[in-house]
Amino acid sequence: MSVRAENLRWRAGGKLIVDEVSLSVETGQVLGLLGPNGSGKSSLLRLLAGLRRPEGGRILLDDTDIARLPRRALARQVALVRQHSATDTNMSVREIVRLGRTPHRAALSGWSVADERAVETALAQTGMAARAGQGWQSLSGGERQRTHIARALAQQPTTMFLDEPTNHLDIHHQIELLGLVRRLGLTSIIALHDLNHAAMFCDRVLVLQDGHAVASGTPANVLTESLLAHVFKVACRVTTVPGQDWPHIVFLPPDMARDRAPGQVRTAG
Numbered sequence: 718m719s720v721r722a723e724n725l726r727w728r729a730g731g732k733l734i735v736d737e738v739s740l741s742v743e744t745g746q747v748l749g750l751l752g753p754n755g756s757g758k759s760s761l762l763r764l765l766a767g768l769r770r771p772e773g774g775r776i777l778l779d780d781t782d783i784a785r786l787p788r789r790a791l792a793r794q795v796a797l798v799r800q801h802s803a804t805d806t807n808m809s810v811r812e813i814v815r816l817g818r819t820p821h822r823a824a825l826s827g828w829s830v831a832d833e834r835a836v837e838t839a840l841a842q843t844g845m846a847a848r849a850g851q852g853w854q855s856l857s858g859g860e861r862q863r864t865h866i867a868r869a870l871a872q873q874p875t876t877m878f879l880d881e882p883t884n885h886l887d888i889h890h891q892i893e894l895l896g897l898v899r900r901l902g903l904t905s906i907i908a909l910h911d912l913n914h915a916a917m918f919c920d921r922v923l924v925l926q927d928g929h930a931v932a933s934g935t936p937a938n939v940l941t942e943s944l945l946a947h948v949f950k951v952a953c954r955v956t957t958v959p960g961q962d963w964p965h966i967v968f969l970p971p972d973m974a975r976d977r978a979p980g981q982v983r984t985a986g
């Protein structure tokens with residue numbers, strides 16, 4: 718299912734937080750949402766998932782405006798893995814993942830074989846099967862994050878929005894998770910802070926700054942030294958590795974950056 722957003726606008730506390738943002742993701746593609754802290758990534762993901770209503774603009778899943786979709790129908794299509802999502806209960810991992818089946822179940826229907834299969838598959842995909850009986854309060858930060866992702870996968874959505882899903886994960890699980898998102902073949906939008914991971918796993922990236930989309934395109938076209946200096950205020954070298962067609966960003970400490978000759982900065986292209 719493709720996702721298209723046209724001129725989205727959202728305001729909070731009297732300030733425009735998402736300011737005329739448009740984007741488009743083809744079916745099965747992965748879009749990385751990048752930008753400094755406070756640039757509007759989480760706010761944009763909440764709009765896209767239908768949790769907030771935009772002040773202006775519209776969001777289309779294929780050709781359907783999500784404003785016209787009943788909440789339950791939207792929940793069958795779209796899963797959002799939120800940042801810092803917490804629960805006070807001590808439900809087990811399996812019980813939490815089972816909640817992902819809610820949009821698929823009629824009011825009085827029992828638990829089906831299909832429900833069970835979806836839950837077990839999601840637990841296996843996220844490496845949480847062995848901890849399925851463990852209580853939430855005893856899980857590590859990374860295990861909690863993987864449980865939330867398993868719950869989203871149990872929902873069997875066509876479209877996933879993930880807000881910094883690699884937070885708390887060790888490097889093995891970061892790579893595993895982003896690889897899994899790719900392998901699932903779902904249309905995905907992922908807010909990420911690690912620009913090298915975005916370059917490695919995303920088909921395209923969109924960069925936000927102060928609520929505006931300031932660049933979009935393939936990682937190679939967007940993640941240039943000049944853009945990273947301008948938007949993220951960092952100095953870096955963008956290199957390539959033979960056999961890999963994505964850019965590699967090597968960050969420089971501020972004192973090395975000052976010593977560089979001006980001609981060493983590559984511009985966007």
Ligand SMILES: Nc1ncnc2c1ncn2[C@@H]1O[C@H](COP(=O)(O)OP(=O)(O)OP(=O)(O)O)[C@@H](O)[C@H]1O
Binds near residue numbers: 758
């Ligand atoms: N409900 C709200 N009321 C007032 N301001 C808000 C509200 N929600 C978000 N903001 C502000 O909007 C801006 C964007 O926040 P958002 O969480 O979308 O950014 P982000 O790019 O996801 O940031 P981070 O990388 O730090 O997670 C921030 O300045 C935030 O304080």
